[in-house]
Amino acid sequence: MLWFTKYPVENLLILSSAVFCFGIYTIVTRKNAVSILMGVELVLNSVNLNFITFSQFVDNAGISGNMVAIFVIVLAAAEASVALAIILGIYQNFGRVDVDKLTSLRN
Amino acid sequence: MKEFIEHLYNELEFLEGLPFIIPFIIGSFILAFIIINFIAVFAGVCTYIERKVAARIQARVGPYMVGPHGILQWLADALKLLFKEDTVPEKADKLLFKLAPFIVFAGSFACWVALPLAPAFSPARLNIGILYIIAFGSSVILGILMAGWASSSKWALFGAMRSAAQIVSYEVPTGLTILAMLLITGTLDMHNTIAQINLDGTISGGQSQGLPFPLNYFSTNADNFSAGMFSWYIFRYPPFTFIAFIIIYICALAETNRVPFDIPEAESELVSGYHTEYSGMRFSFFFLSEYANMFVFSAIITTLFLGGWLPPFNITGSLLAPACGIILYMLVKGKTTDPANRFIAFCTGAGIGIFLGVLSGDKNYWFADYLGIQSLRFIEGLFWFFTKSFGLVILMMWLRWTIPRYRVDQLMELCWKKLTPLAFINLFCIGILEWLYK
Amino acid sequence: MSLNEILLNIIFYALALTGLFSSFMVATSTNMVRTAFSLLGVLFSFAGLYGLLRADFLFAAQILVYVGGILVLIIFAIMLTHKIANVNLSNESTSSSTVIAVVCILFAVLVFIALTLPEYIKINQRNKPLTEMIGNNLLSDSLLPFEILSVLLLACLIGAVYLARKEVKE
Numbered sequence: 177m178l179w180f181t182k183y184p185v186e187n188l189l190i191l192s193s194a195v196f197c198f199g200i201y202t203i204v205t206r207k208n209a210v211s212i213l214m215g216v217e218l219v220l221n222s223v224n225l226n227f228i229t230f231s232q233f234v235d236n237a238g239i240s241g242n243m244v245a246i247f248v249i250v251l252a253a254a255e256a257s258v259a260l261a262i263i264l265g266i267y268q269n270f271g272r273v274d275v276d277k278l279t280s281l282r283n
Numbered sequence: 284m285k286e287f288i289e290h291l292y293n294e295l296e297f298l299e300g301l302p303f304i305i306p307f308i309i310g311s312f313i314l315a316f317i318i319i320n321f322i323a324v325f326a327g328v329c330t331y332i333e334r335k336v337a338a339r340i341q342a343r344v345g346p347y348m349v350g351p352h353g354i355l356q357w358l359a360d361a362l363k364l365l366f367k368e369d370t371v372p373e374k375a376d377k378l379l380f381k382l383a384p385f386i387v388f389a390g391s392f393a394c395w396v397a398l399p400l401a402p403a404f405s406p407a408r409l410n411i412g413i414l415y416i417i418a419f420g421s422s423v424i425l426g427i428l429m430a431g432w433a434s435s436s437k438w439a440l441f442g443a444m445r446s447a448a449q450i451v452s453y454e455v456p457t458g459l460t461i462l463a464m465l466l467i468t469g470t471l472d473m474h475n476t477i478a479q480i481n482l483d484g485t486i487s488g489g490q491s492q493g494l495p496f497p498l499n500y501f502s503t504n505a506d507n508f509s510a511g512m513f514s515w516y517i518f519r520y521p522p523f524t525f526i527a528f529i530i531i532y533i534c535a536l537a538e539t540n541r542v543p544f545d546i547p548e549a550e551s552e553l554v555s556g557y558h559t560e561y562s563g564m565r566f567s568f569f570f571l572s573e574y575a576n577m578f579v580f581s582a583i584i585t586t587l588f589l590g591g592w593l594p595p596f597n598i599t600g601s602l603l604a605p606a607c608g609i610i611l612y613m614l615v616k617g618k619t620t621d622p623a624n625r626f627i628a629f630c631t632g633a634g635i636g637i638f639l640g641v642l643s644g645d646k647n648y649w650f651a652d653y654l655g656i657q658s659l660r661f662i663e664g665l666f667w668f669f670t671k672s673f674g675l676v677i678l679m680m681w682l683r684w685t686i687p688r689y690r691v692d693q694l695m696e697l698c699w700k701k702l703t704p705l706a707f708i709n710l711f712c713i714g715i716l717e718w719l720y721k
Numbered sequence: 722m723s724l725n726e727i728l729l730n731i732i733f734y735a736l737a738l739t740g741l742f743s744s745f746m747v748a749t750s751t752n753m754v755r756t757a758f759s760l761l762g763v764l765f766s767f768a769g770l771y772g773l774l775r776a777d778f779l780f781a782a783q784i785l786v787y788v789g790g791i792l793v794l795i796i797f798a799i800m801l802t803h804k805i806a807n808v809n810l811s812n813e814s815t816s817s818s819t820v821i822a823v824v825c826i827l828f829a830v831l832v833f834i835a836l837t838l839p840e841y842i843k844i845n846q847r848n849k850p851l852t853e854m855i856g857n858n859l860l861s862d863s864l865l866p867f868e869i870l871s872v873l874l875l876a877c878l879i880g881a882v883y884l885a886r887k888e889v890k891e
Contacts, residue, residue, distance in 0.1 A: 184733055186836055188770070188774075190836075193832060198745060199744070199748075205817075207814065208753070214760050217791065218748075224767070225770060228776045243862075249786050250870050251873075254873055258884070260798040260881075261880070261881040264885045
């Protein structure tokens, strides 16, 4: 790994793994459901960065990495909308969105 | 922009030893400085024009004291804003409160990068031009939400939520309409959208050709200068492209929070919307961003529908029109003091100029070879682009004093029940026509 | 190393540090509002990195979908599920040393994998604009995933509307 390089592959990979770890940490430790969703977004973003890095530096002719990243973005949008709809439903039923308090299936 | 600096770099001898990146960066900073100042002056002049238009519509005089006909009023206002005390509410989230105006302004300022301001010149030729502009235009919402939330004021919060809901909703018909136009243009590159119109009004789609700055390219492609207004995209498939134009214009009004859709800052309900708590310099950033956004939307509409920098009639007429207008204006100036009469005189002169230009019917301008200044087309393109965009901006001001404000539910109903289905039908019809006639 | 590359490296490190710091704030900030706007920093810096990696379409898509769509949704969700009159909303987190240790081990493993990459890396020379290639690819090689995704999006649309609507009292 070089600090100043034209091909910062390792640097990008380390950055994305750091963000991935922050995302996992957020998912594990947060109580608020919306915050957990933010952690998921962090994880998805770091994965996207990996895909695009490999698409740029390894996959010489194709754009498969970019395609996967596009699909990930679309899926993230779909997932966010459904998750937020669920969170709003939970809020309507329970009056709170802290996941550790939500222990019953019905109110 | 890059081509322009490359050209200079090759021409100027004292830059010989320097790597290209240094003049490139300096040039970019100079251009950014020019544009940022342009936005500031533009916003100032717009407030003056807006007040004058309002005064005219309501049979008042408007600002009259500072300078002749109050023409320096905007400078006085700007000075007042600069020297105002910069207050931060006690309960506000200080960091976000201070950051928000800059994010809003950066969002609308970033859009200027991809605008095709003149032939062979836009600050950067982006391959994804229109997508880039839509993307950064939508990031303004975040700044507005941030401002509304950090202010710790219910008026600001309500304004921000209304504004965000409104902008997100109206992005749907905007996107669908732009998609319909992209079916016709076949390119995301804003520059190529105009450059690919041929002289006979047809469109040569496909790859974007790099247009080198040295003006030799004018001999080939810029002959589309005399293509005339019927080569514009708005006249492509008449009923549907007109509908698309109207839809996107309504959406532009809504996305820039202008009357009749200014419910985010409805002063009779909310004090002043999301920038209630702001004063001085920070307020002026919101202000600048609003006017910059108006111009950006007008420029997008100009590019996609009104032919960008192309003159509406052939080349001789386009120069004769302002010339005759100015001559007649000068003649009338001594005889009357009413600005309206002077304006009418200018318009009459311009009309005579257009008539003469149409009469001459010559696609090359007769004095071009004589003077040897082909680069006149650069200035002319700049002139037409800004004239069209300003025209759309002034139309927005006119509408402001004509139409009453919508209610929130009416606004949403207009978007989701009327404009969105209409935009879908429009997209479908334009797709079919494009499939049939291409 | 030319001046051009030094500049690119400076931009890269600026973006990377912004992304790192913002994601750290997302993970640890105790203020709900700050958390949401830190995510903005992550998304923007990642968009910048995509731009640096010449994925121009991804750059626009990231800002358009994530910043203009998902983040606005998230902020709306925060506003709708909290008493928003208070600016300093708390955002509790239940951190423990176990979690930190596990995450650190995960990070170490990932860094180890990243540093032991085989040496087959070469720069990607694209001769066509990326957007055009993506457009062609979407309608040829990845047509099936594209269609499946569009069906999925429709399902999500209907599902989200169904879940979020108000209960109709009989």
